[in-house]
Every structure is written in structure tokens, then in C-alpha cells.
Amino acid sequence: MSRFIVPNCAGIHTARSLMEINRPFEDDTTTAILQLHPRWAHMEPVALAMAAAWGAWQRRHGRSIRVENLGPNANYAARMHLFQHLGAAYAFGSAEHDERGRFLPLTQVRTGDDVRGVIGDLAGLLYLEDEPDGLAAVKYCVSELLRNVLEHSGSPDGAFVCAHRYTGKTPRVRVAVADCGAGIAGHLGQAHWDASIDDLVALGLAMQLGITGAVRGVYGTSNNAGAGLFFTRGIAKGTGGYFLLISERAGYRLRRWEQEPNVITPYPDPFDEPRSDRWRFEAGWRGTVVGVEIRTDRIADYQYFFQWMQKNARVMGPSKRRIRFA
């Protein structure tokens, strides 16, 4: 039976166990079940985006969604519009509040216009107008992740995105994008045979510069360089935040760097990162999930970050050319 189980805490910290307890894409029934924890449901953006993408996939395959243990403890998920996307009724108090200042509710993205709409809404919804560099970092990640889905996943449902701004001592924004498309191995495998036979290899390649499934060559294509996940990973690490990537039967997580606020050196190869995890799953995720945490108080030198990226990207040619800047 297709069952998506949400434990009492479902987020980047618990991504591995979330994947291990779930077999959400069993195909043998007419009903799909979202099983919430009976007493407490702490769902972070990554879990919400996954649940919404999973629900869209199930509904497209003719299954209705039943939610178990639905109650007032799911009010946050309701405010994030999860149950609207699942086609499930929520009748436990007022779910509608003004979302400005805290979060971007779950949004389905199918077109470039949808991407522009989400990007345009971020400043107002997350109240980051006074932190332009932090806002730019969030926009950067959201844009790259959503356009990756539209251009590479082949998912008829597109992507589901949501974000939450956490204030206080460690101000941060968590963003998640999930789809049920071809998956990274399915895309990269068109050009990289090693990606097609091992999901973890595919993840490692996807997070490096210059890897695209469109063409195996030094340039990518005129429309794709294959660098979006590298920069997104770099922004997360550069601010000391999390980066999570799950696709098919593999997962990768870059953990926080609490003690070194100025660390801004993502390794070219993500498997060289000392504070990283890599997992293989028995069931896996049909498609791709990305979760990013950006510490907005540590993005003060956004310009420097890109200078670093430019200097350290493993480009083969000369680093200084006569580019005419005026």
C-alpha cells in the first residue's frame, strides 16, 4: 500500500529515518495514505514538499489521498496548504493566517512564469527586504532548484516548493523543492553511464560543476551549464547551513558548521566534505528532493562568495582573460 508516514519530527535532521520508514510509491492499491503522527506533527519544508509532490503523483495515478491522524496538531501543515494540494479537507480550526514574515506556503511550479512568481513573492513573504544579500541567496537557490526540475525532471506535476524563515539567535531560512520526475540518475544517465547504474554516483556528479545530462562535454549546452546544485550546495555551506539531496535510492546531506562562521569553501567533490553523510535506501524516492538551510546572518559577504567560486571552480583554462568591463 502507498503510505507516506510522517513521524513526530520530519525535517532535514531526520531525513534518513524519514526515508527508511517509508515506501511511499507502492503501486498496488487505489488509495494512498498520508499517516501523521497521532500526537505531534513537526513537519519542516522538506517533509511538506515531499508530501505534496507524493500526493500529486498519487492523484495523477488515480489514487485518492486519505490522511490518518488528522487533527489540530496538523495546523501548521494546513497553513502551509498541504491538505489543499492533497485534495483532503481540514476542519480543525482556522488554518488561514497572513503568511507574510514567516513562510512561503507550498506552491506548485510548472512553468517559468510560476518560477518568476515564486521569486517575486519571496521578499514580501519572508520579510527579507532589509537583508538584500540574504534575500539574494534564497532567491538564487530557489531559482536554480525550480528550474532544474522544469528543465530536467520531466515531471508532469512540476515541482513543489515551500520555505520557512526562522528568527531568533540563529536566523535562517529553510527551503525545500521536491518532484516525482525522472530523478537525477534518470537524467544524468543519458550522458554519464556511471550515473545510470548507481544513484549515489549520480548524486555526487550532480553536485559538481559542469555536469549535465544534456551533453557530456566541456561546455554543457547553450541553455545548461550543470552548475546549479554546486552553487546551491556552496551557498548552504558558505552560510553554515544544511544541504540535503535525495534522489531514487540515494541521499546526501551536508551538515551545519556552527563553529566557523566564515567557512566558505565547498569542496569541488561533495564526497570530500568532512561534515557530510551519504546514504543508500532500500525503497527510495521516485524523483528528487532538495532541502537547503541558509543562515541569513552569515551571508554578509555575498560578493566574496562568488569571487571564491570563480577562483576555485576547476576551470581548465587561464583564469584571467581580457573581459571588457566598463
Place this chain on the structure above:
Amino acid sequence: MSTTITLKADSGGFAENKDEARMIRTTRLLPVLDRGEEITLDFSEIRYATQSYVHVLINEALVKHGETALHLIEFKNCSQQLRSVIELVVDYSLDGFAPTATSTKVSQSH
């Protein structure tokens, strides 16, 4: 005669619209370069841009015309972040990235 294209961003000075970049490349940038004429890309309305946006805008011109494109294109009013992204895209468009070797490391997974 030199052509100038003023590039657009959203209200926060952020440029990520690859569809628009693709349209500018195919309808305005490449035809000018194909004629061997100079062109100015004016970034005065852009403070931040994604690498993908810059890639879609100029990669094909660099691949097609090589270093000649750098003689014909002027990048105007670029922030430091934009300069870094443009330098990166120029470098890998003309020379490519170094080869990678991931598959030997995945056996350490658990």
C-alpha cells in the same frame, strides 16, 4: 555602430529569468556578433544574477565566436558579484571544467 542592451531584473535587482536571457541571446546578441559588430550588455538594473542566467545569455556566443566575442562584447555597470559570475562563465565556456572522478568514492557510503 555599437548596440546596447539594457538587461532587466526583478524589483530587488535579481536576474534569474533564463527564458528572457535566451530570447535576448538569440534575437539580439548573436545576430550582432554574427555581423562582427560590437555590443554592450548594460547590467545597471541588475545587482545579482544567477550563474545560469549569465550562462544562457553569453555561453553560446563564446562557444561560437571564441575569444573574438570578448573583443566585441562590453560588460557595463557590473557589480562585483556579476563580474565574478561573468569571469567564471567566460572561463569555462572557452576552456571547460577539469574532469571529475566521483565513482571511486561512493563505496564508503553507509
